[in-house]
Amino acid sequence: MVTNPNAGPDVSVARGVVARFEKQYAVYRRKKQVTMALFGGVFALCVIAALITTKFSLWTLVEGIPRASEFLARMLPPIRLGTFGQDFSAWYWGAGEWFNSLLNTLLMAYLATILGTLIGGAISFFAARNLAHNYLVYWIARRVLEIARTVPDIVWALLFVFAFGIGPVAGVLAITTHTLGAQGKLFAEVNENISPLPLDGIRASGGNWFHEMRFGVLPQVLPNYLSYTFWRFELNVRSATIVGFVGAGGIGHDLFTAVQLLYFADVGAILLIIVATIMAIDMLSEKIRHSAIGKASFSH
Amino acid sequence: MALKIEKLSKAFGDLVAVNDVSFDVPAGQMIGIIGRSGAGKSTLLRMINRLADPTSGRILVEGVFDAPVDVAKLKGKRLRQWRAQCAMVFQQFNLVPRLTVMTNVLMARISYHPTLRSLLLLFTPKDRAFTIRALQRLDMVSHALHRADELSGGQQQRVAIARALVQEPKILLADEPIASLDLRNATIVMDALRRINREDGITVICNLHLLQTAKDYCDRIIGMRKGEIVFDGKPSDLSDAMAREIYGVGEHGAGEPADDDVELAFTATQTSTSAAAEPGHEKVAKVG
């Protein structure tokens, strides 16, 4: 295929090489095609099985469209330009309570981020292979983080509501638990990627384990910790909007009630609040991440 | 302070990195340890500082604690006290990259304060003044507030030596301090070590890859080979034949892998030293 026309005396040798290459390449392609076909087949089977299991029907979906659009229409009550003020305040009749819930939602996310990050961060030192000296401790730390992370936050919320009753405490604890698992795992990975050399340096001048962590590890990992924490806060705001569905506080509670009672206008109003908040938080957090901290301590 | 190493050994699994090594270190000497890559030089130094635990043997120290002590058996606080008395300088400097030079050097004082105090960086003005004086000796004061990773390798090594000084050690161990440096910086660093040894009377034990550097700077040379000491004496007593033995020349049969470190070892200070430090050279090079 790519024989050089100027190859001269070696042309036959080159042809031989090319022929062999083409043959191998054909075999390789064939193998790849078979693999792809196999994966494709299995995938198609899975999709079909899934369609059957879930009794997926386009018809129900199509049927749902008018209902959904009616839903949407009723979520946005008529707001005329002439009477904008009145219409809007009529729509947001519950504003006082909703914004209080929103504040609670944000504070829940904040508190859970702080608590979860502190606890997860502390555990991450024991869950990093290079820092934990005791294998049993390491193993336990890893399992704790795994369980905290894998059980969904809403399930934690359900469990905490049993003990702490309806309200934000259960929500904060649920999000905290999930956060400590997620942060602990990420932090442990950051910890495992540090350079061990400074630790030797500190140990060699008489430092103990705490000195090693504080001066050898922390300066290396802190920038990553911070950016993960900002990120986690964004995610936790989202979580805090839903734990209210099961009674764990925040604006999710208002939303759930409105949906249950079919107060469509309220649903629309609350969803708008949520969207505006989440977008604002995302933008703000991105800005902070990229500017202040970005330049000060994230530069490598 | 005097150090007496007795039948010290270290094994990593089946591999005996340091084998039954004994020697005395009187106070104030500057000793160069030479040997080819893998001879066990680093392992020996790390055992003396106790970054590595000896498999067997004793490291007797006099004049540091109230009574003579076997450092090989120290634990906990006493062990850390020993490390504070036994400063170490590394080939890769081992500074904390994101902290300032000042903080890096101040860390030498951590063992002199209660843990909580040092964790909060509450060092005394005296510590700080002393740190600046130490940086001055190594001509690094102007960089005191720079981050360690903003410095060149030579500068970082000078900071590391300043840190060692601020520890106020009785003995300074240097593990190939110049192997990552260019010739000019290597000279600056070796001169500094020599000066510290002379002016402060601190014992210096220095692993060196190059024979010539050891001859130029040290009072005494210890040659190691396959974990054992094969030479221990004055530089002038080290014959070419002995050097060849240390570096394992002339032993290889035809076609057997040999070591081109040796060439570099003999041409010494003329070349950049870092090339010689690459392990694995012996696998590619052949003796002609």
Add this chain to the structure above:
Amino acid sequence: MTSQLIEITEADIAEERARNPGAFAAPLRERMKAWMAWVAATALTLFCLHRFGFLSGDFLHGVAKFGDTVISQMFPPTGYESLGMFLKAIGETVAMALLGTLLGAVVALPLSFLAAKNMTRSRPIQFGTRRGADLLRSFDYLIWALIFVRAVGLGPLAGIMAIAIVEIGTFIKLYSEAIENLDRKQIDGVTSLGGNGMHRIWFGVLPQVLPMMLSNTLYMFEHNVRSASILGIVGAGGIGFLLGDRLRAYELREACLIIILVVLTVYAIDYLSKFLREQLIGDHKRREPIDDAVQV
């Protein structure tokens, strides 16, 4: 030259302090800033703790209650006679995740070209698509599920739609970012051969971005199995329905069994997804932070 700490006098300290003030203390402004940040964060934390009642005796009471009436009521897990039903529900959960992810990916693929700066010349369209995607993403799966349950009724369909809608948003973002990062030269090559827009996308763009897209899609599938496992709590099908039911009925032992099954499923799917990534695209490299954050 001073070579011992003990020789340092007050005069020496004063001298060095005058010459290198920065070595003794950070500038006042910086110290103030750091202090204020700490104080503000701590104060806000304490305020939250107080506001939510963490500092009251009720909280300690709750902790005790959590220990002896929740955790201890969960073990040992029971309900093995319902195992068949649970497993079927888990199958439904995975199926929901699969269909939701697939649907999201299929819809997002064409839209992601609209949302990519280097593919769409019209700024309003490009920006509008991006914002639209953000809008879809800003609601949690559960919120969408809650709404879809009203629209299409109880059952897995609502869950599939909830996942699909969020994934349309996520995939538009991820795909369009992948498209924006691609190598111009290969597309120019196709153009130089006389290819039109479709050709450029088919031969110039897709081969470059496909591995990345596939990898992201697998990650999201993995993630969506977790999400799908709880959608049933609001009636959108899958194992979450049974879990919510058992929890509300205070049948904690059975709930525990379900949680264990969910966790095992999540692990199994993680391994499967890792295996597939390696097989299909040889994706051995470490996870990017974005993947991790999306994932956990």
